[in-house]
Amino acid sequence: xDGIKILYTFELPYLGQVVITETVRNSFIVVLLILALCLILxxxxxxxxxxxxxxxxxxxxxxxxxxxxSNMGSRWRAFTPYIMALFGSSIFGxxxxxxxxxxxxxxxxVTLTWGVVTFIMIHFFSIRQKGVLGDxxxxxxxxxxxxxxxxxxxxxxxxxxxxxxFGNALAGTIISTLIYQALAGLxxxxxxxxxxxxxVGVPAxxxxxxxxFSGVMQAFIFxxxxxxxxSNATAEE
Amino acid sequence: MLKFLAEDAVQGIMTPNQxxxxxxxxxxxxxxxxxxxxxxxxxxxxxxxxxxxxxxxxLAADQARENAESMQEEYRxxxxxxxxxxxxxxxxxxxxxxxxxxxxxxxAKEQASALLEKADRQIADEKKRAVNEMKNEISDIALLAAxxxxxxxxxxxxxxxxxxxxxxxxxxxxxxx
Numbered sequence: 369x370d371g372i373k374i375l376y377t378f379e380l381p382y383l384g385q386v387v388i389t390e391t392v393r394n395s396f397i398v399v400l401l402i403l404a405l406c407l408i409l410x411x412x413x414x415x416x417x418x419x420x421x422x423x424x425x426x427x428x429x430x431x432x433x434x435x436x437x438s439n440m441g442s443r444w445r446a447f448t449p450y451i452m453a454l455f456g457s458s459i460f461g462x463x464x465x466x467x468x469x470x471x472x473x474x475x476x477x478v479t480l481t482w483g484v485v486t487f488i489m490i491h492f493f494s495i496r497q498k499g500v501l502g503d504x505x506x507x508x509x510x511x512x513x514x515x516x517x518x519x520x521x522x523x524x525x526x527x528x529x530x531x532x533x534f535g536n537a538l539a540g541t542i543i544s545t546l547i548y549q550a551l552a553g554l555x556x557x558x559x560x561x562x563x564x565x566x567x568v569g570v571p572a573x574x575x576x577x578x579x580x581f582s583g584v585m586q587a588f589i590f591x592x593x594x595x596x597x598x599s600n601a602t603a604e605e
Numbered sequence: 606m607l608k609f610l611a612e613d614a615v616q617g618i619m620t621p622n623q624x625x626x627x628x629x630x631x632x633x634x635x636x637x638x639x640x641x642x643x644x645x646x647x648x649x650x651x652x653x654x655x656x657x658x659x660x661x662x663x664l665a666a667d668q669a670r671e672n673a674e675s676m677q678e679e680y681r682x683x684x685x686x687x688x689x690x691x692x693x694x695x696x697x698x699x700x701x702x703x704x705x706x707x708x709x710x711x712x713a714k715e716q717a718s719a720l721l722e723k724a725d726r727q728i729a730d731e732k733k734r735a736v737n738e739m740k741n742e743i744s745d746i747a748l749l750a751a752x753x754x755x756x757x758x759x760x761x762x763x764x765x766x767x768x769x770x771x772x773x774x775x776x777x778x779x780x781x782x
Binding site: 429 | 617621640655
């Protein structure tokens, strides 16, 4: 298991040395992919949908909106684009590993950043609704003695979200690498030839679970947790 | 300024990298705006336009149905009115016809009775005239017969007496044409 490759670095005035890693490059690819997908899906839409792409686009928007509304209530309808963005970034960031590029989500910097964004949103919306004191008062509930626990629990939210996603994506990558190497060893052991033909096909089936399934699962969980935390923090009593 | 690094330059998987964080934030923001601008808003606008059109169509259909219903009601009323009028016309016409026929009948009856009276009168006149003619003729014949029988002149008194006798006898005979 290699580390994350640093592709190149450059100096910027006042900002210091900028480091472009594999993760950053791949996440740009993901952004372009999402842009292309959005443009293809909404290309030449009509009032009466005839094209599959438009039907897919409508289905996607309506499904996500339903997902958001069922978890957060209809007043959070405008939150749908963010969930779509998060879901898209996460899922394509994980699935990019299917093209032998490194997963974007297998970098703690990425998933932790997303976790911190969720954390900031939780408290931004909470403060917007209840005020700073109202938000801080939540730390004293249900009894003031629990204050330290509550502080830890609040801080643990982005950390747990970030590490969960990171761990899952990384585990997928590690297992895939292990399987590749194990299969190469197995071919040599069983048939005594240097061509690792068992590497064909078998990893694909396994990566269906480790990359595809867990990638979708983690994106889903991340979005679900984001919505639930925000909606809990802003719940109206 | 741009410095490519050797192939083996790597960063540990847990190493914090503020640039990765910054680019991740920027990319998330970028994806958010892309999704909002190029997917969410156009699709929502399309769905809203469709919903609006559907509701407008429904509204128009409802109005059309209401119109049709009111027109149907109007026609039904008109039809009922027309039927009533027609029956009135028919009944008044038949009433008039009955009146007319009665008048015609009475007129005809009157005329007939007038004609009958006239005919009766004529017949009576004719009869009288015929009787008178007959009397004259009979008196002539009687005179002639008497003259033949007596072959002599009779006195005026005999004349008278004979004629009276004859007529008296003659009146008892039923005359046939």
